[in-house]
Amino acid sequence: xxxxxxxDATLLAAILATLLPFLAFVLIMVATRxxxxxxxGLSIAAVTVSLGCAVxxxxxxxxxxxxxxxxxxxxxxxxINIPLGYLLDPTSLLMLTxxxxxxxxxxxxxxxxxxGDPGFSRYYAFLSLFVWAMMCLALAPNLFQLYxxxxxxxxxxxxxxxxxxxxxxxxxxxxxxxxMTRVGDVSLLLxxxxxxxxxxxxxxxxxxxxxVAAHMSPNLLTLSALLIFGGIIGKSAQFPLLTWLPDAMExxxxxxxxxxxxxxxxxxxxxxxRLFPFFLLSPVAMTVGLAIGAVSMLMAATMAMVSRDxxxxxxxxxxxxxxFMIMGLDAGSFFSGVFHLTTHAGFKxxxxxxxxxxxxxxxxxxxxxxxxxxGRSLKIPMTCTLIGAAALAGIPPLSGFxxxxxxxxxxxxxxxxxxxxxxxxxxxxTAYYAFRLIFILLFPRTAMALAGAAKVAISPKDRNPPWxxxxxxxxxxxSPFSYGATNTSPFPNGGTKNSPxxxxxxxxIFTVKSAEANAHGPGGPHSGHAAxxxxxxYWVMAWPLIILAGITVMLGFLQSPLETFLxxxxxxxALPEAAHIVWxxxxxxxxxxxxxxxxxxxxxxRDARQVGFVERIPVLYRLFTxxxxxxxxxxxLVDRVIDRGIATLFFENDNKVIDGSIxxxxxxxVAMGRLLAFLNSAMIQYRLLATFAVLVLLSLxxxxxx
Amino acid sequence: xxxPFGHVLLLAGVLxxxxxxxxxxxxxxxxxxxxxxxxxxxxxxxxxxxxLHWKQLEGQVFVLFILAVAATEVSVGxxxxxxxYRRTGSFDPGAYNLLQ
Amino acid sequence: xxFYAFIFYVVAALIIATTAxxxxxxxxxxxxxxxxxxxxxxAMLFYLFGAPLLAALEVIIYAGAIMVLFLMIIMMVKVxxxxxRMYPLSQWLPAAGFGLIYLTVGALMVFATPGxxxxxxxxxxxxxxxxxxxxxxxxxxxxxxxxxxxxALIGAxxxxxxxxGNEAEDEV
Numbered sequence: 008x009x010x011x012x013x014x015d016a017t018l019l020a021a022i023l024a025t026l027l028p029f030l031a032f033v034l035i036m037v038a039t040r041x042x043x044x045x046x047x048g049l050s051i052a053a054v055t056v057s058l059g060c061a062v063x064x065x066x067x068x069x070x071x072x073x074x075x076x077x078x079x080x081x082x083x084x085x086x087i088n089i090p091l092g093y094l095l096d097p098t099s100l101l102m103l104t105x106x107x108x109x110x111x112x113x114x115x116x117x118x119x120x121x122x123g124d125p126g127f128s129r130y131y132a133f134l135s136l137f138v139w140a141m142m143c144l145a146l147a148p149n150l151f152q153l154y155x156x157x158x159x160x161x162x163x164x165x166x167x168x169x170x171x172x173x174x175x176x177x178x179x180x181x182x183x184x185x186x187m188t189r190v191g192d193v194s195l196l197l198x199x200x201x202x203x204x205x206x207x208x209x210x211x212x213x214x215x216x217x218x219v220a221a222h223m224s225p226n227l228l229t230l231s232a233l234l235i236f237g238g239i240i241g242k243s244a245q246f247p248l249l250t251w252l253p254d255a256m257e258x259x260x261x262x263x264x265x266x267x268x269x270x271x272x273x274x275x276x277x278x279x280x281r282l283f284p285f286f287l288l289s290p291v292a293m294t295v296g297l298a299i300g301a302v303s304m305l306m307a308a309t310m311a312m313v314s315r316d317x318x319x320x321x322x323x324x325x326x327x328x329x330x331f332m333i334m335g336l337d338a339g340s341f342f343s344g345v346f347h348l349t350t351h352a353g354f355k356x357x358x359x360x361x362x363x364x365x366x367x368x369x370x371x372x373x374x375x376x377x378x379x380x381x382g383r384s385l386k387i388p389m390t391c392t393l394i395g396a397a398a399l400a401g402i403p404p405l406s407g408f409x410x411x412x413x414x415x416x417x418x419x420x421x422x423x424x425x426x427x428x429x430x431x432x433x434x435x436x437t438a439y440y441a442f443r444l445i446f447i448l449l450f451p452r453t454a455m456a457l458a459g460a461a462k463v464a465i466s467p468k469d470r471n472p473p474w475x476x477x478x479x480x481x482x483x484x485x486s487p488f489s490y491g492a493t494n495t496s497p498f499p500n501g502g503t504k505n506s507p508x509x510x511x512x513x514x515x516i517f518t519v520k521s522a523e524a525n526a527h528g529p530g531g532p533h534s535g536h537a538a539x540x541x542x543x544x545y546w547v548m549a550w551p552l553i554i555l556a557g558i559t560v561m562l563g564f565l566q567s568p569l570e571t572f573l574x575x576x577x578x579x580x581a582l583p584e585a586a587h588i589v590w591x592x593x594x595x596x597x598x599x600x601x602x603x604x605x606x607x608x609x610x611x612x613r614d615a616r617q618v619g620f621v622e623r624i625p626v627l628y629r630l631f632t633x634x635x636x637x638x639x640x641x642x643x644l645v646d647r648v649i650d651r652g653i654a655t656l657f658f659e660n661d662n663k664v665i666d667g668s669i670x671x672x673x674x675x676x677v678a679m680g681r682l683l684a685f686l687n688s689a690m691i692q693y694r695l696l697a698t699f700a701v702l703v704l705l706s707l708x709x710x711x712x713x
Numbered sequence: 714x715x716x717p718f719g720h721v722l723l724l725a726g727v728l729x730x731x732x733x734x735x736x737x738x739x740x741x742x743x744x745x746x747x748x749x750x751x752x753x754x755x756x757x758x759x760x761x762x763x764x765l766h767w768k769q770l771e772g773q774v775f776v777l778f779i780l781a782v783a784a785t786e787v788s789v790g791x792x793x794x795x796x797x798y799r800r801t802g803s804f805d806p807g808a809y810n811l812l813q
Numbered sequence: 814x815x816f817y818a819f820i821f822y823v824v825a826a827l828i829i830a831t832t833a834x835x836x837x838x839x840x841x842x843x844x845x846x847x848x849x850x851x852x853x854x855x856a857m858l859f860y861l862f863g864a865p866l867l868a869a870l871e872v873i874i875y876a877g878a879i880m881v882l883f884l885m886i887i888m889m890v891k892v893x894x895x896x897x898r899m900y901p902l903s904q905w906l907p908a909a910g911f912g913l914i915y916l917t918v919g920a921l922m923v924f925a926t927p928g929x930x931x932x933x934x935x936x937x938x939x940x941x942x943x944x945x946x947x948x949x950x951x952x953x954x955x956x957x958x959x960x961x962x963x964x965a966l967i968g969a970x971x972x973x974x975x976x977x978g979n980e981a982e983d984e985v
Contacts, residue, residue: 690806692737692745696907699733703915710918715817715861719929724825726919728832730912735836738905743841743887747848750879751832754855757871765862765933770946773864773938774954777947780867780874781958785965787879791886792972798890 017064018077021093021146024060024103027053028139035132046128047118050135054111057138061107065100072575074212076148086207094148094211097576098280098345101569102145105352106270110138112551113356117261119547120363130170134265137163141270145277150199150209153278157195157242160274161188164266168258180254187251191241198234201227215284215577225289232285232292235278236299243275243329245303250637252326253310256318260363263318268325268359269352276332276348283341284577296337297421301429304330306635308436312443312621313631316372317362320444324399324437325355331414331433334426340417342573347410349569350562354398354407357391357555364388364548374444375617378451389448391552396445398559400438401599406563412592413566419588434595438602443619446611721762728755742794742804746787753783817935821861828854841887845880852876862933866940 031053035046068075078092114134121130140159147153162185169181203209205223213219220228239245244252255267266272279286279296286292304327311323328351336344365388366372369380383389398407411434418427610617622628633639686697729752736748757776764772794804801808828851835847852875859868923929947955 688810690810692740692806692904696737696904696911699737699915700907700911703911703918706922707914707918710922714815715933715935716821717930717932719923719926720821720825721933722923722929723920724829726916726923727829730916731829731832731836734905734908734912737908738901739836740901740904741841743883744836744844747844747883748836750875751836751848751851754852754875757867758855758858761859761862761864761867762933764864764938765936766931768936770938770943773867773943774947774951776859776864776867777870778954778958780870781962784874784879785961787882788969789965789972791882792969795886795890796972 017067017075017095018093020060020064020067021077021095024057024064024107025093025139025142025146027056028135028142032132032135032139035128035135040128040132043127043131046131047114050131051111051114051118053135054107054114054138057142058104058107058111061100061104064095065104068095068100069572070575071095071097071100076212078148082151087203088208089149089151091152092148093146095146097573098277099145101345101349101573102273102277103142105349106138106141106145109269109352109356110134110141110265112554113261113265113360116264116360116363116548116551117259119544120261120367121259122544126170130167130259133163133166133170134262137167137266137271141274144274147211149211150202150214153211153281154192154195154199157238157274157278158192160271161185161192161242164188164255164271167262167266168255170258170262174257177257180251180257184251184255187248188241191238191248194234194236194241195238198231198236198238201231201234211281214282217284219285220288228285229289229291232282232289233295235282236286236292236296239275239278239333240299241275242278243272243333244326245275245299245330245333246306247637249303249307249326250634250641253319253322253634256316256322260318260359260366263322264356264359264363267322268355272325272329273348273352276329276336276344279333279336280341280345280348283336286337287339293337293339297334297426300330300333300337301426301433302330303327304334304433305429305436308433308440309621309627309631310634311440312436312619313628315374317365317374317377317444318359318372320374320440321355321358321362324358324440327433327437328355328399331411331430334430335414335417338414338417338421338426340413340420341577342570343410343413343417345573346413346566346569350398350406350410350559353555353562354395354405354559357552357559358395358399360548360552360555361388361392361395364545364552367544367548374447375451378448381451382448383451387549387552391556392448393445394556394559396441400441400603401434401595402603403596404560404563406559406561409563409566412595415591415595416588419591431595431598435598435602438599439606442603442606443610446606447617450611450617452617718762718766722759725755725759725762728752728758740805740807742797742806743791745806746790746794749790750783750787753779817861818932821858824854824857824861827851828858842884845883845887849876849880852880863935863937864943865937866943 028050031049034049039045039049074094074096076092076094078090080088081091082089114131117130117134121127124130137160140156140163144153144156144160147156165181165185168184169178172178172181199209202214202219202223205227206213206219207222223231241248252267252272256263258266286296307323307326307330311320311327314320314323328347332344332347332351335347364385365377365382368385369377369382371377371380394405398405401408401411403409415427415430415434418430421427605620609619621631630636686693732748732751732753732755734748735751736745739745739748757779760772760776760779762772764770797809798804831847831851831854835844835851838844838847852871856868856871856876859865859871
């Protein structure tokens with residue numbers, strides 16, 4: 008575009024929104040590392056401006072009919088032209104605003120949460136990096152720019168998950184996240200390359216237009232759609248690449264709230280939204296997506312039902328809800344997926360931030376422990392948790408209810424009823440585990456009652472769950488027997504020095520202390536707040552909670568305006584008219600209330616034992632806590648197949664075949680030399696024989712010639 | 714009318730082979746020289762038969778020369794063998810491998 | 814098959830048999846005696862092919878002088894060394910292999926040549942004719958051969974001389 012960019016308000020706003028966080032990142036890393044307050048100020052200022060610009064853009068283009076695209080020439084090679092730039096259409100504007108708002112709230116929250124941490128500036132630098140990458144991803148006009156920022160988002164996730172890198176399990180979790188998403192990214196790259204090969208360029212607008220079907224045969228379309236979906240599986244933690252997300256809870260809670268609930272893992276779903284018409288062209292890919300979404304949703308819900316760690320419950324819940332979103336999108340209903348993405352971003356971030364307040368105060372992740380230590384006495388976080396969990400379960404009139412209904416309506420449109428059944432089952436399980444969390448937090452039991460109850464419920468065989476042979480992050484799948492054994496002090500010498508986590512390595516079976524629990528425990532850097540400071544920190548953390556809770560409540564009523572707004576997105580695609588099944592909302596509501604009731608019966612009543620129905624079945628319990636043995640499977644895969652199989656094969660090939668052949672050539676040359684020397688210097692009769700042999704061969708040659 | 718020329722050639726060939734075998738496969742110097750003699754004899758058979766075949770006397774003349782050369786070579790060769798035997802004490806050609 | 818052909822085949826069989834026996838004897842004297850029989854057969858063959866002078870010369874020089882020389886040397890030099898290793902495989906096998914190829918090629922060549930089935934015709938070169946021919950046409954070669962014999966004589970004489978004690982002067 009040759010318009011002076013200072014005069015075009017839209018372009019200016021887009022540039023400011025995306026580049027200022029990058030500037031903040033650079034400045035912090037280079038210049039202001041030693042002044043934490045200044046770094047935080049820079050970062051928050053940048054994200055505030057970004058938020059302002061995003062809101063401005065959303066407001067200015069509320070009635071956007073055609074997408075606006077700004078591009079600058081970047082990669083030109085022959086016929087291939089890949090520019091850099093911005094693509095502004097309803098989806099991207101909505102995503103931009105979501106990202107900016109939640110980043111802003113979380114950066115403010117982190118002022119309180121991470122106060123006193125030695126890596127404070129580094130933290131804000133990485134947060135700015137993330138904001139920049141995510142915004143440029145949202146506004147990417149072609150798949151290549153999207154891929155670049157996709158990887159950058161993964162990189163900042165790695166930095167942030169392993170933020171407390173002195174703890175071994177945290178750095179392991181960061182590595183695991185990066186490697187697993189990388190596996191998905193390979194598939195994504197293959198899909199992008201396929202599209203590039205056949206289409207000639209990677210502009211999203213072109214990919215979404217019908218003419219892509221003219222360039223690519225249906226099989227190719229399916230193949231590239233499936234490959235791109237592989238990338239989405241990796242980034243959005245769907246089956247089978249889902250085990251990195253629970254381990255990513257080693258990072259600080261605001262990071263979990265920002266990255267691993269609302270924005271980064273949503274990038275996968277966002278990519279799906281971007282290429283929605285493209286995916287629509289291939290029914291096979293849609294069905295595969297439905298299946299994977301359904302499986303992930305149900306699997307993660309089962310894992311959440313038995314977890315004791317608050318952040319892990321929320322992580323599993325994220326996976327489950329992302330699967331639900333993907334199901335909605337794959338059912339053909341564009342709006343329901345986008346809507347649920349937005350509402351989920353709101354209430355999941357809310358839930359994580361509330362969890363952060365609890366963890367910050369009580370220095371443990373375990374929900375029973377939190378309840379016992381008086382978690383429910385913190386009024387604002389408890390209320391917000393209740394609101395968030397209710398939204399998650401889908402209780403009207405919160406936003407979660409509306410978006411769930413939209414998705415279920417989309418699922419009901421499909422000819423195969425199994426998807427709708429899966430969706431409804433998911434609704435039931437979601438309500439169950441969400442309110443399990445609530446009831447455990449609200450109604451703590453005394454130590455003796457719980458220990459007694461737990462002993463009755465579990466058979467003797469399961470008293471000692473097997474030590475997992477691999478690193479799964481600091482949060483072990485806990486058994487009820489860890490109750491009462493969690494009070495270990497990780498700092499016997501009480502010193503903090505530079506690294507409070509001088510004891511790295513795997514933790515014992517019976518502790519649930521994560522990296523951040525240690526950070527908040529006695530001796531950690533976050534523990535030494537004075538009383539007044541406590542109050543200030545508390546209110547800095549509480550305001551974002553209140554804002555998010557307000558959004559959660561209000562967003563549901565914005566469904567129709569959003570629907571018209573997003574209806575302009577793909578006018579060419581004939582979206583199926585949702586057949587209004589009258590009884591569907593009521594059925595969903597009944598299931599929700601059923602889930603809540605079951606949770607109440609098991610966890611909330613006065614004399615309830617607080618042991619779920621799944622925990623009474625040891626086989627199921629073991630299956631769910633071991634994450635359906637996926638981690639075992641991956642460890643086996645890496646150890647047996649990759650290490651002992653493929654790597655050994657290549658190693659032996661390198662040694663025996665490649666080196667061996669060269670050695671063999673040398674040996675052969677030496678042997679040949681010996682043979683010739685033998686002919687020359689040996690007994691005379693051999694030489695006579697050689698002469699005769701040559702003569703015979705010569706005669707043979709001459710004979711054959713004539 | 715005697716035999717076809719090809720048969721004579723075959724006979725000479727077999728004889729040549731036998732002589733070669735004697736020269737190469739026996740570990741005795743004297744047998745080596747004997748083998749050479751046999752080979753020369755085979756060649757002279759061929760020459761005489763060829764002289765008969767093409768009615769030229771050159772073949773027979775050459776046999777004369779072969780005879781003379783064979784005599785020469787045997788005498789000098791055997792003298793050398795005797796000399797070598799006096800130096801190394803054996804007739805085995807394997808013992809004469811000074812280059813190895 | 815004429816009578817001469819019959820004679821030829823018999824003599825050929827004799828030659829081959831005796832030569833084969835000669836080369837496989839461990840005792841050198843036996844080998845030489847068998848070879849003498851072989852040369853006698855050759856002489857008969859020469860006579861059959863119409864070269865009586867050569868037949869006579871073969872008997873006199875080859876069988877008579879050269880083989881006797883062999884016998885002399887064999888008996889003169891006492892072979893006390895252990896019996897020779899008969900036919901080591903590394904020598905025998907390549908020889909047999911290449912020999913077979915040679916035979917096959919030879920046979921094929923012989924039978925492929927168009928003129929090889931023509932039977933030889935009898936002819937005779939009387940000694941007088943033969944001598945006249947040699948001395949008229951190839952007298953120079955005869956002179957060279959005599960020179961060669963002289964050289965051989967000198968060489969044999971020199972080699973056979975047993976020196977007194979100065980080994981350093983000995984050179985082969």
